[in-house]
Amino acid sequence: MKPEPNWQPISNLPLIASMIDGQMETAQEQYDNLLAARSKPHILDDATVNRVIRSYTEQLEFAPIYERQLVKWQQETDLSSAQQQELQRLQNQVSEWKQAVTDILDLANELKEGTIEKMLSKSDFEVGLEALKKWSGDR
Numbered sequence: 001m002k003p004e005p006n007w008q009p010i011s012n013l014p015l016i017a018s019m020i021d022g023q024m025e026t027a028q029e030q031y032d033n034l035l036a037a038r039s040k041p042h043i044l045d046d047a048t049v050n051r052v053i054r055s056y057t058e059q060l061e062f063a064p065i066y067e068r069q070l071v072k073w074q075q076e077t078d079l080s081s082a083q084q085q086e087l088q089r090l091q092n093q094v095s096e097w098k099q100a101v102t103d104i105l106d107l108a109n110e111l112k113e114g115t116i117e118k119m120l121s122k123s124d125f126e127v128g129l130e131a132l133k134k135w136s137g138d139r
Contacts, residue, residue, distance in 0.1 A: 005065050010073050013086060020066060020093050023059065027100040030056070034107045046115045052108045056101050063098045070094065 008016060030052065037044050073079070074087050 005068070007069060007072055010076060010079070010083065013073065013083060016066070016069065017086060017090055020090055020097065024093055024097045024100065027056075027059075027097055027104060031100060031104050031107065034104060034111060037111060038107065042114055044111055044115050046112075049108055049112045049115055053105060053112070056104045056108070060098065060101050060105070063094060063101075066094050067091070 034052070070087055070091050073083075079087070
């Protein structure tokens, strides 16, 4: 059983907000990088792709903690209007972040099939055949 998270007081809302916003920004950058790698096959190695998968799988495990923290804060009765608005924004941000992380994991798993190690393990014939199929499919 996992230990209960150390729930934060509402005074830490700006800190938690900056953490969530930072993770969203990093996830968007990572997704863009992986998308660029998709158009340049075989530039990633197994270790890099596996590190991305491990890292973002771990990040996804934090989403329920953020969600529960936000719900706990929303249940407080003495929230200002600004705090209520920020909590709503953060709930949307966590939802978007979870989707971004899921998209990263999907893309990384796709790219895992085309790493440099996978390419080097193929025969010249297999590489040529794949290139020919891609070329003929692009026309």
